[in-house]
Amino acid sequence: MxxxxxxxxxxxxxxxxxxxxxxxxxxxxxxxxxxxxxxxxxxxxxxxxxxxxxxxxxxxxxxDAAILSDRRQSDAALANGDSLHAFVSRIETAVGDSEAPGSLANRVLAFENAMIAAAANPAATQRLESVAYSANALADTLRDLSGTVQQARTDADRSIAAQVTRLNDTLVRIGDVNTDIVAAQAGNGDTASLLDERQRLIDSIAEIVPVRIIQRDRGAIALYTTGGGVLLDGKPSVLEFSPTAAVSPHMILSGGPLSGLTLNGNPVTAPPAGMFGGGDLAAQFEIRDIAATGYQAQLDGIARDLVERLGPGGPDATLGATDPGLFTDLGGAFDPLNETGLAGRITLNALVAPGGGGSWRLRDGLNAAGLGDVGDGRLLQGIADALTASGLPASPALSPVSRSFADRAADFTAAVTGDRVRAESAKVYLTTRNTALSELELSTxxxxxxxxxxxxxxxxxxxxxxxxxxxxxxxxxxxxxx
Structure with a gap:
């Protein structure tokens, strides 16, 4: 040499x-x-x-492409589970523990106890007022719970809109990086930093929807959802969604005013099913259209049970067939065909409003012409008996088993707690799996x-x-x- x-x-x-x-x-x-x-x-x-x-x-x-793909799927599943757990925990907090002051079960118990105490001494105005206050508090609690559920639906709707915007913006950026990588490879340039940026962008949307990558020529990629939706292949797709200012109980997706998703102008099956299932986007649709509407229906059924137990045909013989009972639908009589949203409209009859001087009507009847025998506690006892009597619910949203009103409220509380426990268990598993995959990715x-x-x-x-x-x-x- x-x-x-x-x-x-x-x-x-x-x-x-x-x-x-x-x-x-x-x-x-x-x-x-x-x-x-x-x-x-x-x-x-x-x-x-x-x-x-x-x-x-x-x-x-x-x-390691295989580990990276598994970790991204895990990111989507964890985001889904975390959002569902947060929602159920929010509802459980609003419902409250059975023993907690102000909880639904506690309000029911306070109303029943006040009624029993008033029946024992119907001449005591203070006890009658206590019944009015406790009944009003129970109605307030049902309305507050309904408001919490609908606010959760509204928040989910807004989250969907924000995620769709973020997804569209990120897909455009991934498309631009794709173009830069192709150009760099054509000029024998270094593409490592561009590949880092593309991976970061894909990671940022992997929580929204689980993604699948297909390699194309000259370093470009196509991006699909695991359900088969085309996110990017040559050019980025466009998702569209119209948010709603405030969601109410009557608003539904199927044939209603709530928006679904469109992909490049074509409607797609609404998550959690379909091509956009599995991530946080699917969780928000599930909250808005399934989980929250289920809780609302149960609350409406509980409110209907309360209204009908103490309405026409109940213990108060002074009520006509079309008169509002002790609990009303915004002051009027309840229409069985308008059950949806009743929990958000239930109010105590204004004739016995606390502090209004009409609490004697709890003893003598809502439509009584005047004061009756102050020692007659039959109506008060009848109301207490109606609350504790077991009966089948008229609402299709409730389990078709015989229950007292307190048992109905307790069943709902237990159901929410059970949902939270299951959601928490799922979240723990998903977190553990995600941590393991993240650590495995770091090890490579x-x-x-x-x-x-x-x-x-x-x-x-x-x-x-x-x-x-x-x-x-x-x-x-x-x-x-x-």
């Missing part, structure tokens, strides 16, 4: 060593950076007819100990190449001195 060939070989080695050392430095600096792919230098020997040495083929970015990423070992080898190779150059320089100097 000639001296110039040896010098060329050593110089190519030094250049590769310097580039490799820079990659090691970048790897260590970004060891904890999300979406960063570990880099190594692609090298090959110069071909025949050259003086030898090494050629830099480019930067190689290392990512940058290992700082390994990078330092590589750096030591680079230093040794650098020293060897430098020694060759020093020897060649010494030989050249001797030749010049001859």
């Amino acid at each position: 000639s001296l110039s060939g040896a010098l060329s070989n050593a110089l190519s080695g030094l250049t590769a060593n310097a580039r490799a050392a820079g990659l090691v430095s970048a790897n260590i600096a970004n060891a904890s950076t999300e979406s960063y792919g570990r880099r190594t230098l692609g090298l090959s020997s110069n071909g025949a007819g050259t003086t030898g040495g090494v050629r830099i083929d480019g930067v190689i970015r290392h990512v 990423g940058v290992d700082t100990d390994q990078e330092l070992q590589i750096l030591m080898r680079i230093e040794q190779q650098y020293a060897a190449n430098a020694e060759v150059m020093s020897t060649v320089d010494e030989l050249l100097m001797r030749l010049l001195n001859i």
Whole structure:
């Protein structure tokens, strides 16, 4: 080998060593950076007819595609489970524990106890007022619970709108990065940083909807949902959704005023089923259209049970068939065909409003012409008996089993608690799985100990190449001195 060939070989080695050392430095600096792919230098020997040495083929970015895909699916499932758990926990907090003051069960118990106490001494105005206050508090609690459920639906609707906007914006950015990667590869440029950015963008939407990646030519990708929806293939798709200012109990998706999703102008099956199922977007649709409407229906059934137990045909013989009872539908009589949303409209009859001076009507009858026998507690006892009597519900939303009113409220409280426990168990599992996959992904990423070992080898190779150059320089100097 000639001296110039040896010098060329050593110089190519030094250049590769310097580039490799820079990659090691970048790897260590970004060891904890999300979406960063570990880099190594692609090298090959110069071909025949050259003086030898090494050629830099480019930067190689290392990512385990299978683990990355599993982690993204786990991200979507965890976001779904976390949103559903947060929703059920919100409802459980509003319903309250059976023993907690102000809870639904506690309000029912307070109303029943007040009624029993008044029946024992019907002449005591204070006890009659206590019945009015406790009845009014029970109606308030039902309305508050209905409001909480509808606010949760409204919040879910707004979250859907925000996620659709974020998804559309991110798909456009992924499309732009796709174009940049294709251009960089065509010019033999370094695409590692662009690939990092694309991975980060995909990760940012993986929680919204589970995604599947298909490789295309020249480094481009197509992006699909795991349900088969096209998010990006050549150009980004466009999702559309129309938010609602405030969701009310009568608003439904099927044939109602609530918006569904469209993909490139075509309606798609509303999550949680269909091509957009599985992520946080699906969870918000499930909250808005399934879970919350189910709770609302049960609350409406409980309110109907209360209204009808103490309405016409009940213990108060002064009520006509069309008169509002002790509990009313916004002051009027309840129409069985208008059960939806009743829990948000139920009110205590204004004739016995607390502090209004009409509490004697609880003893003598809502439509009594005047004061009766102050010692007659039959109506009060009748009301108490109507509350504790077991009967089948008229509402189709309630279980068709015989229950007292207190049992109805207790069943609802227990059902919500059970839903929360199941949602929490699912969330714990999903969190554990996601953590395990994230740790597995990190284990295939940058290992700082390994990078330092590589750096030591680079230093040794650098020293060897430098020694060759020093020897060649010494030989050249001797030749010049001859």
